[in-house]
Amino acid sequence: MAEKELMYGNHALVEGVIHAGCRFFAGYPITPQNESPEYMSIRMNEVGGVFLQTESEIAAINMLFGAAAAGARAMTSSSSPGISLMQEGLSYIAGADVPVLVVNIARGGPGLGNIAPAQSDYFQAVKSGGHGDYHTIVLAPNSVQEMFEFPRLAFELAEKYRNPALILADGLLGQMMEPVEIKGEPIDPKTLPEQDWWLTGCKGREKRVIRSYDLRPGKLEEWNWRRWEKYQKILKNEQRYEDIKIDDADILIVAYGTSARVAEAGLRIARQKGLKVGLLRPITLWPFPSDILSELSKRIEDILVVEMSLGQMIEDVKLVVEGRSKIHFIGHPGGGLPNAQEIYNKILEIRSKK
Amino acid sequence: MTKEFIIAGFGGQGIVSSGIILAYAGLFENLNVTFFPSYGAEMRGGTANCQVVVSDEKIASPVVVNPDIVIIMNEPSLLKFEPVVKPGGMLFFNQTLIKSKPARKDVEIIPIEANKIAEELGQGRIANMVMLGAMVKKTKMVSIESMKKAQRKRFERASEEQLALNDRALERGYALF
Incomplete structure (x- = not known):
């Protein structure tokens, strides 16, 4: 190493x-x-x-x-x-x-x-x-x-x-x-291989054009649909996430970045007290890791979203979960940070209503 | 074992350097470490603090709210951080510059004449090294050797004379207990 x-x-x-x-x-x-x-x-x-x-x-x-x-x-x-x-x-x-x-x-x-x-x-x-x-x-x-x-x-x-x-x-x-x-x-x-779209000077070859517009009727729509196909491939192939202790979890935290670090600290306190808490950390925010979250929401009743905002990723969580789980939230907008004890307290509150 | 630290004082007292030295010392002993400074609109003479976590397991949160150990270098920082120390924790404070007495009964209060000792060694600005020396002796979190190595890493471009003086300040703090 x-x-x-x-x-x-x-x-x-x-x-x-x-x-x-x-x-x-x-x-x-x-x-x-x-x-x-x-x-x-x-x-x-x-x-x-x-x-x-x-x-x-x-x-x-x-x-x-x-x-x-x-x-x-x-x-x-x-x-x-x-x-x-x-x-x-x-x-x-x-x-x-x-x-x-x-x-x-x-x-x-x-x-x-x-x-x-x-x-x-x-x-x-x-x-x-x-x-x-x-x-x-x-x-x-x-x-x-x-x-x-x-x-x-x-x-x-x-x-x-x-x-x-x-x-x-x-x-x-x-x-x-x-x-x-x-x-x-x-x-x-x-050593990076030259791509067939790079603008390298067209001497001796067909010219290449890179632009974001097409004014011919219908062409831009076609172009956007082709891009949509690309997005479908990305959505299918590139979802990335980290999961921590999800196998036996009956409460799932969803958090990314700094919030996920603090959430993991909260999870550890909860686990020490015998509470079955898991963490799903999206690594790709787009594409959002919908497949795993959709699966988890079929068996986990309560999902706690932690964000340093008024609640933004929570909307994607709700789209994926489609009402199967109850969604709870801890948010800190304006530069505020969550803390581990706060997350543990929220888990206790969720637990008490089960 | 995980220990969470807050080091606080005014800008120019080597608060950020102290945190980085502690983090390096942990790294040299193959521990996991995180260091997070107060940042941005800071200035010399203003308040400064940093949060350090040292652990033999993977560190979850780098955010320290209730530290196990605080090192307090000036009066305003005592007001701010004395109340948040974890019960059973340790509070090291710079007795030369802080006239108030910490009141907590549920934490170990450790007064250090940091600036006085540093002045005796010939340089007031190494008071932070005296504090660090005392802290590692008391907490046994890392060795004094690792701290010496770490300060040399932090001050790579300093003169050998200065580095040796820093070592002596660490040792003086270490020898207090």
């Missing part, structure tokens, strides 16, 4: 991005993710990549569009208000079927909000944050190790489906330190 290094989440993300063979970063500063671009400016320089501090988030996302269309693994990171500014560009990228990586180290909102960790950008991330019918693939890390590992997975999924991917973390995952093991061989971007 390789030696572990203590790293900030924001730094581990950068190492993961470089490890994944990405050599193009464009972004604009915002707390609580500033350590990422700061460190990225050093690392990109070391590996001969591009680091651009742009004049705005809007410039950054459109530079990603251009870089990725030309065949580069390209990424940006920002935090909630900055991600909002990127939505127009992200919609264009989704409409042009171009793979990029966008990382949201989310903070309290809405508006300028605050700089505390939050999960209130779930809707924006999974329901298409910009205009038009589209989805981004959304990964939710819950440790610094995953902050390192997920950029690679995100690029692989993005390229497999020619679709933008998003990593949705929060200020806690960016600012905390944990040991990280650097796994696998780093990817040399020169």
Whole structure:
């Protein structure tokens, strides 16, 4: 086993991005993710990549569009208000079927909000944050190790489906330190096979066009239905989750990211007291892990959703569960954090009504 | 065994460094660790704190609400964190700068003349090292050797003179009990 290094989440993300063979970063500063671009400016320089501090988030996302269309693994990171500014560009990228990586180290909102960790950008991330019918693939890390590992997975999924991917973390995952093991061989971007859609200069071949529009009658509808077929494949093949002690559970917690860490601490207290509590942690927020949750809801009567928001993922849980289980909720909007004791208390309350 | 820590004081007292050193020391002993600082709108002279978890099992939550052990470096932090220490826990406080007396009867109260000892060694700013030395002796969570190695990791670019002084401060704290 390789030696572990203590790293900030924001730094581990950068190492993961470089490890994944990405050599193009464009972004604009915002707390609580500033350590990422700061460190990225050093690392990109070391590996001969591009680091651009742009004049705005809007410039950054459109530079990603251009870089990725030309065949580069390209990424940006920002935090909630900055991600909002990127939505127009992200919609264009989704409409042009171009793979990029966008990382949201989310903070309290809405508006300028605050700089505390939050999960209130779930809707924006999974329901298409910009205009038009589209989805981004959304990964939710819950440790610094995953902050390192997920950029690679995100690029692989993005390229497999020619679709933008998003990593949705929060200020806690960016600012905390944990040991990280650097796994696998780093990817040399020169070894990535050229794709038949890359814009590499058309001298000597048919020209290629990347765009998000088609004004001919009926064509855009056709195009959208083809994208729908792609989404169906993603929904079928790419649901990812972690489950903890679900086999004998009669109460199931559903939580992702930081909330899942706290939920696991609550679960441990409950298990020590002999209560049969399980945890389902969605790793892909889109595609949402519907299959496993649907199965579990056929035998588990009570489901507790824990989120750092007013309740957003809970809507997807309800869609999947279709009334089979009772849905309970703990929410902390505006940068608030749940705690383990609170989760245990809620479990006791649910238990007492069984 | 899992131990949760909060280290608190004002900006410039080495609060964040103390947390990172403790986390590194845990890592060097193959323990699981998490470190989470208060972050963002912080400034020198303002309040600073960090949360550290050290455990021989996988750590679930990095969020510390009721710490087993607190290290308190200034007066405002005592007001804020004395009430939340877990019953049966330990409260280390910097007696040189804190004039109030902690009142809790259900936690072990450990006064340390951290700044006084640090000044005797020739440098007030290493008061945090004195506290850390005392803490590892009392809690036996990690060894003093790991702490010495960890401070060298944290201050990679410091002079050997400074690093040796940090070691001496750790030792002075360690020798208090």
